[in-house]
Amino acid sequence: MNSTESQVPNPLEFEDQVFDFAFHPSENIIATGLITGEVFCFRYNQDENIENENLLKIRPHRKSCRGLEFNLDGSGNVSKDKSIQVIDVSTGGILVTKHNAHDGPINCVQQLNQYVLATGDDDGVIKLWDTRQGNETMEYSEHEDFISDLAFSAEHKTLVSTSGDGTLSVYDIRRPNLDGRKAVVGSQEGILNLFNWGNWGDCNDRFPGHPNSIDTIVKITEDLICTGSSDGIIRAVGILPNKFKGVIGDHGNDMPIERIRLSHDQNYLASCSHDNTIHGYY
Template sequence: MSTENDAEAGSLAPLKFKQAVFHFATHPSEPIIVSGLINGKIKCHRYGEKSHQELWTEKAFKKSCRGVAFNPDGSQLYSVSKDKMILLMDTSTGQTIKSREMTHENPLNSLLNLNENMFATGDDQGVIKIWDNRKEDAVMTYSEHEDFIADMAYSPSHKTLVAVGGDGYLSTWDIRKPNVAAMSDQMGDELLSVKLVKNGRKAVVGSQEGILSLWSWGDWGDYKDRIVGHPHSIDAICKIDEDTICTGSSDGMIRVVSILPNAFHGVIGDHGQDMPIEHIELTHDKKYLISCGHDESLRFWDVGYLFDEDQDEEKDGDDDQSDAEGEVTSNLENNKNEDQDDESQDEDKKQKQDADDDEDEEKALAEFEGFEDDSDDSDDDKPSKKRQKKQLKKEQKKKEAEHKKKSSRPNTFFSDL
């Protein structure tokens, strides 16, 4: 079985820069990475086991580049900066396709691609804007937050954006509507990172005080659970799978954490003391986890063996399954039961609101371009067909849960980290 040292030995050489890397993005299908630097430059590299090749460099902004993101097929690249500009660039050449200036009243701080045409930006004073490449101006502007937007996540199935910020609030937005869908209680701590897990039923949020909080979809008033143990702020989160994340902390360490049951499973990378992690992301083939910090480099951590071990355990199983499950604490069992209860409640709410949601969606689709209906069926058919699909999914999930309980031990593929 692989060890942490094995992973380090198999990692690629760091990609070093002369300036700090503020943000980066990995290509969705090729070994290509684009980095946004603090001096406003954007660099594109093809990474490899023997060497890294620089493909192009562009001086895109006068001030720091604070975010980069590929469109779904990787052919184009979005970038945002402190000088309030947004660029759409050609990935192969680095040439600008479209430029928007003075897009916000305050410096941009975060960027998230939503689909093939749309993306979201957040600024230093809490304003979020939704953009459509087919239109010049923002299609939505949200102003509920009072401090910087630190991070955002998106649920395509709900057409909903989840945002966290320095004001200590979590917010959710149906991007087809002008008003906030839900706003959390004030957490008394800066919220710095967010990812959706458990097939979108949970949001995991990292804070300045080093606490991971777990939120249930549709119940955004307060978190349902929290994971303590990080000694410093959690500035970045990367989803490994629906039950596992990696966290990047201001102590320079990258940790593996499982969600429900909640547990730490070791450190897979370390940029060094006083070298906070700014961003972490998986490569398209899930072989490497890439991270950037304050040491002016991108570092590659070999994590492919984690997924290999997961597949091996699903095939082979473990004879001591029941013994391992018996060792789970009552607190973790309560968390899992709560997770299941939340799923059941969410399902009931969705069924009750199907008719109203369909009517709202049709009105919104007529008002805003760029949103495609998931079905060509008539309005009369949609509620019943959706309920049938949900019932089939519910039965499938039940069968998968029973099979998983019999044949695999939860999260054991991280036990040797």
């Protein structure tokens, strides 16, 4: 990550709460989804003296936009109104619309490759979609409560999900049933649980130390992650050996960190919270 403070983009401020955001995979563009169902896209500038450029503002969802992911053609996003929209960020046009994609409100989304999107809902159901036509290709119903997060390993063709029922599930997306070296999972107790890849029966290590729940994690390297906690602090954490490396930033006033993401060039870390802003860090 870049160490020049003047290259940190200016914060993005909104009138309403940010539910999720995503970085473009190759350009300095960030998309945000709000509680109002609005989606914004900005081109952020590496010079803090230059304002971020507002590229797009649309309201594709009737209810809150809970999740956002980029592919190379557009921004796929999901909503509490149970719909999936694929938006061309260059024009604002809707490429694909799928109403009532789930029986329950959709809570999170993960892009698996250029044409495959995974979505998880409040009922614990996960679905895979071909975004070219909006067709469902797979459904998993292993969880009994809401899907809290999704992560994907392209190398192993493996989708990992966590749920409000306290379980972790692993799927080989090439097969219709349950199936890096390590996976790190946060918990409400502030403990990081470490799993050896392929050995999912129980975690092989636990690292306590966060005073509150760990709500979001982003991988920096194989040995370093950043965590966002409900105490409002973003921390850098070394993995094996497990060690707190320092504090990256916060949103002030104990605002919980809802999401952290890494930019396409890995120069910036960004976070969103209940203060209606997205902050950047170097």
